[in-house]
Amino acid sequence: MLARSSFINRLSAEAGGANSPRFLLFSALTACILISVWTVALKATRHSGLFASSPEWLNEDRLDQQLQTAATAALGDRLGAVIVMDPQTGRVRAIVNSQLAFEETFRPGSTIKPFTALAALRSGVIDEDTRTLCREKYSHEDFHTTCAHPRELSPLNPTEAIAYSCNYYFGKVGERLDERSFNSTLNEFGFGKQTGVNAGREAA
Incomplete structure (x- = not known):
């Protein structure tokens, strides 16, 4: 929580304050992403066999093993999916539950x-x-x-x-x-x- 608070405070300062348009825009987009991830996790309960596991088809050399381990551990035995991407290149750095992540469609x-x-x-x-x-x-x-x-x-x-x-x-x-x-x-x-x-x- 301390690390998160420090990050938010720093972002707020760089954006011109907590009430600045840039900070509000970032906050809204972050909320949109979190809501979408949460929606996917909830809908995952309708499917079977989607517990935390590493994908077999991805090239392991292209995955960040530390992120992969952290994502898998964070999801634990809960139903859902996790995708971590590099926003600059689009590279998938970690993924948990590829079936839900790539084979199902959800409203944006x-x-x-x-x-x-x-x-x-x-x-x-x-x-x-x-x-x-x-x-x-x-x-x-x-x-x-x-x-x-x-x-x-x-x-x-x-x-x-x-x-x-x-x-x-x-x-x-x-x-x-x-x-x-x-x-x-x-x-x-x-x-x-x-x-x-x-x-x-x-x-x-």
Whole structure:
């Protein structure tokens, strides 16, 4: 906990303070990732044979054995999956439970929001100053969701909407964003494509 607090304090200082847009953006993206990992872990309980184990198909020389050991130990006998990647190169440095990690598909959740913003900015649907007042709840046809961020917020711009992970903001942006532009951006970042990492039956 001390190491984590030290890291967060340092990041906050470098970003310009805990209330700075850069720090809020980092915090939101980190939360999105953690939520997605937790969702995968919960859904893993529906599958059998997915307890912590090392993959057989990966080249052991390309794995960081210390990270691999730590990831396996951290998951223990709980159901779920762990993937550790180098953000600069995309290299997989550790993986636990390759079947769940590569052969199952899950909804991306809030991790899709930055890509939605990028597609909307590129297509001119919004600009960096476009603001929307969150109405707390968003509904479209049979889809309904509620925002979890503080209610007393001024109208949000794209950076703030990502930082607060505002469902209402991106729901409204999504309604105005044409499918072709959205899919083009997702395709650019590899959504719907196999990574080529798995030598087995990788889902896309």
